[in-house]
Amino acid sequence: MNIPFLGNRSKKYRAAVLAEDLGGIAELLSECELLRSQAARQGIGLDDTAASLEALDQLPPRWREDEENLPWFGHDAGLYLGTVVVRTVPGAVWMIWPGGEPVVRLASGREVDVITAGREWAATGTPELSQLYAEVAEN
Numbered sequence: 001m002n003i004p005f006l007g008n009r010s011k012k013y014r015a016a017v018l019a020e021d022l023g024g025i026a027e028l029l030s031e032c033e034l035l036r037s038q039a040a041r042q043g044i045g046l047d048d049t050a051a052s053l054e055a056l057d058q059l060p061p062r063w064r065e066d067e068e069n070l071p072w073f074g075h076d077a078g079l080y081l082g083t084v085v086v087r088t089v090p091g092a093v094w095m096i097w098p099g100g101e102p103v104v105r106l107a108s109g110r111e112v113d114v115i116t117a118g119r120e121w122a123a124t125g126t127p128e129l130s131q132l133y134a135e136v137a138e139n
Contacts, residue, residue, distance in 0.1 A: 078118020
């Protein structure tokens with residue numbers, strides 16, 4: 001990511017600068033259209049709470065039948081997990097890594113790769129989204 005006005009600052013610094021200016025981007029990250037539509041078809045409303053993560057964990061994994069959409073579904077699951085964390089865990093914020101991948105940074109400084117977690121959940125069902133949330137919320 002080349003941002004000329006940042007000059008020769010490190011990539012890590014550039015990511016931190018972007019994290020402080022994510023207002024509108026956080027809303028885009030929370031859309032998760034594929035996941036939300038699949039959940040709605042199953043009668044589950046996603047209200048950005050930990051309880052909705054538990055409901056997602058109970059869905060029959062029909063998305064695994066569509067190998068083309070599986071990575072996108074997992075990506076959305078990761079974004080949704082991140083959205084719930086950012087909205088409910090004090091001090092949690094979205095960060096954008098220099099390569100453009102969104103992660104969640106906790107108040108402790110720990111960064112959580114929610115996209116990878118969402119893809120693993122979509123592909124295998126483990127670890128459960130609600131379990132990941134519980135682990136992250138403790139830190």
